[in-house]
Amino acid sequence: MRIHTSHFEPMHVPEVSLFTHLFPDVDPFPGDTPAFIDADTGRTVTRQQLREGSMQLGWSMRNNLVKLGGVPLKKGDTVMIFSPNSIAYPIALHGSIAAGLRVTLANSSYTPPELAHQYHDSTAKVIFVHPALLDTVMAMYKHIKVGIKEAKKRIIVMDFGLEEKAPKGLMKMTQLFGKGQLVQEERFDGEHSNETVLLCYSSGTTGKPKGVESTHKNMTAVLRIITPVLSAEHGKDRTLAVLPFYHIYGAVDLLQYPIQQGVPVIVMSKFDPEAFCQNIEKHQITFGLIVPPILVVLTRHPAAEKYNLKSLRLLVSGAAPLGGPLVSAVQSRLRSFGNDTAIVQGYGLTETSPTAHFVPVHDAERKVGYIGKLLANLEARLVVNDGERDAEEGEAGELWLRGPTVMKGYLNNPAATKASITEDGWFKTGDVAIVDKEGYYMIVDRQKELIKYKGFQVPPAELESVLLTHPEIADAGVVGVESVTEATELPRAYVVHAKGLPTNSEKDAFSKHVQEWIGSRVAKHKFLRGGVIIIDAIPKSAAGKILRRELRERAKKEPVVEEGYAFKAKL
CATH class of the missing domain: 3.40.50.12780 (ANL, N-terminal domain)
Known part of the structure; x- marks a missing residue:
């Protein structure tokens, strides 16, 4: 091992x-x-x-x-x-x-x-x-x-x-x-x-969202181990709350950590680009906890140059992967206004309370694209083929984590808990990572089938179950497609029409209809922004399991048309 x-x-x-x-x-x-x-x-x-x-x-x-x-x-x-x-x-x-x-x-x-x-x-x-x-x-x-x-x-x-x-x-x-x-x-x-104190909900890889049992000790542990790397100070720092409080990221890093450090939190009810930049100037915000789509806004929205953002020393991105090109674009634009803002990435899951890795500020530019170093009190393994062996040096493997921030388990779901946490306490993240000689980790793939839309989890199986209630849909498969412009994944549905649609115009009309139809049945972050594609059959294994990899490979060859879902810069 x-x-x-x-x-x-x-x-x-x-x-x-x-x-x-x-x-x-x-x-x-x-x-x-x-x-x-x-x-x-x-x-x-x-x-x-x-x-x-x-x-x-x-x-x-x-x-x-x-x-x-x-x-x-x-x-x-x-x-x-x-x-x-x-x-x-x-x-x-x-x-x-x-x-x-x-x-x-x-x-x-x-x-x-x-x-x-x-x-x-x-x-x-x-x-x-x-x-x-x-x-x-x-x-x-x-x-x-x-x-x-x-x-x-x-x-x-x-x-x-x-x-x-x-x-x-x-x-x-x-x-x-x-x-x-x-x-x-x-x-x-x-x-x-x-004993359990928080029950945030995580979708895991299949089925409906599951209650993650986070204990008092989980919470105190994560608050202790993020302190040296986030290093917010009473009397010097002020932060802006745009991340939703109901998400584990906001619940810990905005509702708990600032209290521990004596840092005021300026509360916004929702994200709005103009108000975000205006509040940074008005309240002299020094650090912000964000997700990649907010960085997309900072690369293009006029509010970024309209307001003075020079007080902002640090932006911490989490909840979804952050690519180097986006970081470079943001820093280039901010520096053109005279800003010197460091942008770093952290990594974690609801099941790890959440933060497990963090890029120290001094390595913000040198280690762009990395999720950072493993935080104190935690152990990690990179595992090949679900426990068959541990990855060799430089080899990728599924990231397993162990330590005091790992959840107690999934509420009333011993089967899911057993599938996620080994008998000796290792939590299987489902993310494939590599680690370099300096101890910096990078996520290179994801074994989980979850779609991450702007930091929110979208379980394909849940959307598929909703789609199958439509009287004209015989079968459905949902995957995430990458939107470079939005720096996020978009849910896309592949559906089989019950009677078949002979013409492209009929298929286009039905696709738009399904996008509108599902909009009244799921939360906004689950909208089919990646489109609805009509196909003859959903690829499946002999056991009937949807072969999402085949759908993802197909999606790579198809354009991402976000018609009807123009970017409104809202989370």
Whole structure:
């Protein structure tokens, strides 16, 4: 066995609650330091307000919901947050954690059936929901045949920080403040730190999304090991939150890490190129956590030269592969405006909490295209043929990871857990990598079939199952096709028409119809932006498994026409 270890010094990982780690009894930073600032309104939550608000919310979650017409909650129960980014989000999250609850974070663009799957699978008892998404939640409850009266017991409207009033007849987040306060957060010391705290959802390689059980120790471990490489400092740094909080990347690096470092977070509800650049200037943002499509915007959007971005010392890209040409294009443009911004890449998965590799800033240009060095406390293997042997020096192999950030497992799915984590603790990432003599890793291929659209996971099997509900589709296969202009993969469907279509004009019309049809049935990041191609038969193995490699090879020979999906620079 050829085990690669980290070049970084091992670090102590405290076995405590995530809340205990982030909010020690004596705050090392001044209580009036801004923690989260609404980019649109300027409304600010200070560190003291964040802690006190979380402790008050936590008390109500455990002691006051029934009085307000809600359902009782006990330690270990699960609550869901369904909302775009807002300054209410961190209080809902950390208040729930202080109360000893598990929290599952739902994609704010989910349709009612998609939300229903996560709600049911996670066994969530209560949903924190942004007012704008109430209709989706009510439709979800209707979908799972829960009546309005019962649904109202399980909904908490996130009205905190909003000017508009929440609908009447529903529990409001602001009602949970000022009724009482936890004397101490629920403790998870020692072995109890291995209990689940977060349930983000990952699609794996097949089927519907699975709940990833991230423990208190997983979270404290990743917060410790990213500190030396990200090196944000209180009093010097400010970051801009455009990544969605519900994604593990945003949940850790925007809702947790800045609290640990005393760094203010400027919160944007969604990504908009003009507002992004304007906020960098307005708030003197020093580092940003991004995905490659945002870098695409910086290469072409006029806002990049309209605003002064010189405060920006670092951009950290993750969630999807970042190519050298895109980095060069961004740096060339920024430098033409007098900017000296380093751009680095990190690597991780929901199952690794997430960050496992990182390119140190001093090697930002020398190691463009690499995912970086293995972080402290972690081990890696490059494995050939699913454990047959370990890769020789310079040879590519599937990246396996082991260490304190590897998830506990997939919720209520022992088969999937067993398939992903070996008995001796190695997590199989599904990504094929090489490592150079300096310990820098590069992803060269992906064994997984997942499509990565702008950092979001799109499981082909899920889209195929939706397509097969169309009365005129006899069979379907979905793969990702690369869009160079958008620096991302686009989902493309190959479908077999039930009766056959003799002319090209009929095929074109049906393709456009299917793109529009699926748009009302899946979240936006799952739209078939790579097109719909009508073919005679889906290639399959003797066992009936779709041969996606054949579809991908076919796709390489076909143009990527994004007609009807003009780039709008939104995540």
